Structure formats: C-alpha cells, structure tokens
Amino acid sequence: MTFPRLPAEIVDEILSFLHAHPDDLRACSRVSRSWLPRARCHLFRHIVVDPSSDQLLCFFKETPDVRFLVRDVEIRGRATTSQGWWMNGADTSLSLSRWPTLGARMARSVRSDAVAFEVPSWLREGLSPSPDPPSDKTDQDSSHPSSSKSIAANSTVHHIFPLVHTLRVSEFTLSPGVSSFLAAAFPKVTTLTLSHCRAMSFADLTSLFLAFPRLRALRLLSAEWLSDRKALPETYPRLELGQFEVSQDIHIGPLVDWLLAESAHRSLRILKCSIGTRRSAGALRALLSAAGSTLEHIQITLSKSPDPTSLLEAAQLDFTPCTRLRALHVPCGPSSPTRSPAAATRSLSWVLALLAHAGGAAPALAEIRLVLARRALPALNLEGLDVVLARTCYARLARLEFDVADAGTGGAREDVARVLAERMPIAHGQALLRLDYRAAVG
Known part of the structure; x- marks a missing residue:
C-alpha cells in the first residue's frame, strides 16, 4: 500500500511543533531521507x-x-x-x-x-x-x-x-x-x-x-x-549595543563607566537591571542620563535591596532623558509563588515611588508590567497605584499588566482579576488592566 507524499511545506510545519521534543525529532529523522534534514534543523x-x-x-x-x-x-x-x-x-x-x-x-x-x-x-x-x-x-x-x-x-x-x-x-x-x-x-x-x-x-x-x-x-x-x-x-x-542586561550579582559601576567610555550606549534600546546598593543606583542614574534618549524598554527592580524605598529616595533616579520610553517592567519580588515567603510579604511602596518618578518624565510611556507572586499582592498599595496612574502624565498609558504567579492554594484567575478591578476602579474603568495569571503546576 502506498501513501501519498506530503508536500515539503506541510512536513516542515509538522516538525516545527516538535522543536522542544528531541526524542520525537530523532524518531522523525529516521522516517525517510527527506525528513532527516528537516528534523536536524530543529535538533541542532x-x-x-x-x-x-x-x-x-x-x-x-x-x-x-x-x-x-x-x-x-x-x-x-x-x-x-x-x-x-x-x-x-x-x-x-x-x-x-x-x-x-x-x-x-x-x-x-x-x-x-x-x-x-x-x-x-x-x-x-x-x-x-x-x-x-x-x-x-x-x-x-x-x-x-x-x-x-x-x-x-x-x-x-x-x-x-x-x-x-x-x-x-x-x-x-x-x-x-x-x-x-x-x-x-x-x-x-x-x-x-x-x-x-x-x-x-x-x-x-x-x-x-x-x-x-x-x-x-x-x-x-x-x-x-x-x-x-x-x-x-x-x-x-566600537560596539553599539541594543540591549544591556545586568543582574544584582554584577558590580554595575565599572560596566557603566566602560559603556559610556566606549560609546557603546549610543543605540541602547533595552535596559534590564537589578539594583541593590547606592553605588549601583548611582551608576544607573548616569546610564539613564547618557542613554535615555534612545531607551524604549526598561526593566528595573529593587526587590533584593534590604531597604528599597530608602535606596530609591537616595538614588534620585531621573527619567527625564527617557523621552522615547514606551515600556516599563518592574519585577516586584520572587516570580516563583513557592520561593521566599518572607520576601513576598515585604512592603512594595518603592514600586509606587518608582512609578511616580517615571510617569512625569516619560511622556511616551504606554505599557507598565508588574511581576509578582500572588501572595505579594496585598503588600502592593493598589489604591495608591490607581491614583498615581490617574495623573495626566500617564495620559498615553494603554496597558497595565500584572504578571501574577500563584501557588494554586488560594483561588483562581477570576479571584485575582476581581481584586484588581475592585481596588483599582479608575484603571479598570479606563480598560487598562491586563492579567497574565500563571498557576503553579504540581
């Protein structure tokens, strides 16, 4: 019995769904000589x-x-x-x-x-x-x-x-x-x-x-x-970096000095950093001043700092140069719902302070994304956040997204959405709220 030959485009589309399954790709590579190169594209x-x-x-x-x-x-x-x-x-x-x-x-x-x-x-x-x-x-x-x-x-x-x-x-x-x-x-x-x-x-x-x-x-x-x-x-x-990401485990000061000395920041569009000390915050302030006019996406967190609110006040971060900033992502603590329970209950007042600084200086800001575990949600002053985002400087804001990870023991997605809508009535009325809810598996 003969089987019809599938067009190469269909075979490619089928195998593309197996890119994360190497055992299945190995099996497909043995089907025929025509399947071998297509399976290898994903395997290697x-x-x-x-x-x-x-x-x-x-x-x-x-x-x-x-x-x-x-x-x-x-x-x-x-x-x-x-x-x-x-x-x-x-x-x-x-x-x-x-x-x-x-x-x-x-x-x-x-x-x-x-x-x-x-x-x-x-x-x-x-x-x-x-x-x-x-x-x-x-x-x-x-x-x-x-x-x-x-x-x-x-x-x-x-x-x-x-x-x-x-x-x-x-x-x-x-x-x-x-x-x-x-x-x-x-x-x-x-x-x-x-x-x-x-x-x-x-x-x-x-x-x-x-x-x-x-x-x-x-x-x-x-x-x-x-x-x-x-x-x-x-x-x-000379380098022209478009994205620069540094964790808290990196001494950011020398790196920022090097970026500025090498003029590698001239095309920087994406910046992701974790700040834990005043020295690091000072380096970030210098980088924002030099590269702010090109930055379109910033991810910043102070969640690992012993006192993030005091650090933010002392740092005096200036977002005024960030005239093209469109997206601000703020990890508010451990993204895993089962890790660091004590950290999940710490005050998140620094988040409001950060957004209060960023809003008035970033006229093009259209997206804010907050990443946190569900158990940390009560530590975030949602009513105060609603008032901050209602200011005229956030007139272009089109999306406020909460990326919430849940251990799965206290409710479902609908409960989190209801809490956000009740505690942030202004943002809810303007249809700004988005929820990316991730329940823990197992």
Missing part, C-alpha cells in the same frame, strides 16, 4: 557543549554540514571552585576578598593553576575541524594572552559554527586568548550571555565583549574580576 538549532561532549563534537567533525544548522550555543566550563584558581604561580598575595562581587568574609585560598588561563583542551580540540593536530609551540603559546593575534590569524581553522547568533558562556575563566578563540569559532554572535564567569581583570572581561563586532545584546548574570591592571588594546572595533 540549540546545542550545549561541555567537557563531556566528545561524541557531539566528533559528530560535527564527521558531519560538517550540520554545523550550519546551529544558531544557539551554550558552552559550559568546569564547575566553579572556591579555591584560588586565578593564581598562576606569580602573585601569592591575592585573596578572594578583592573580588568586587564576593563578600569580604571569604577565606583566603590560593592554588597554582596554569590551565586556568588557557582555552580548555577539550574545547580547542573539539572545535577544530582540522584533521592535523596543532604543533606544540602553537598549543602552548595560544593559551597566553599575547597569543590572541596568532589565534585570530588562524581563525579560518575555527570557523566551525559560522551562523551562530546566540552564545552563552557558563563557568568559564576569561582571558584575551579565550576571547579570541571564541570570537574566531563563532564570528557572527549578536547575543552574548555570561553566567558564573571570572576574569583576572576588568579588561579581560571586556575583551570578550569587544571580540564580537556584531554584538548587539549583552546579558551579564554573574561575573567576577580582580582590580584592573592593564589597559584595553585600541585595535578593537
């Missing part, structure tokens, strides 16, 4: 590479065409260690207390580790499509910061993922050599995310950003560095 769009990825890297060497299907890559280095891995047998006086993002009570611990600054051998060997192993001299020198030029000169050897646009680097030790290697292997990266990464200096950190000339979105979840002891080379091209 996002990959994760770590020291245990020998089989995956060997597959890319044996099937080089597949590397053109990869768009998103996450590279995971070795696990984070509390020992002094940054020591290279040179300066034994460094201690963990000098890391800007670590507490002063961390114990001093040093360890000689020459491998820390090298491109990991598993990554170098796995990402090189050349069948000939590198010479001893090349392998030794390429790990040293001064060898970045030699690595860049051999970049054609490492262009194995030429169409990757999103790169996430986790648990990595950064150096100019590592930066040059990654930039050569992934030359078209536009979005870079760092998580649990470390560098000997701030210059080593920023050398990674500058190594990607197409970079437009920079997300810094956690990174650490020592005091800067060398200047950046002047040969890097």
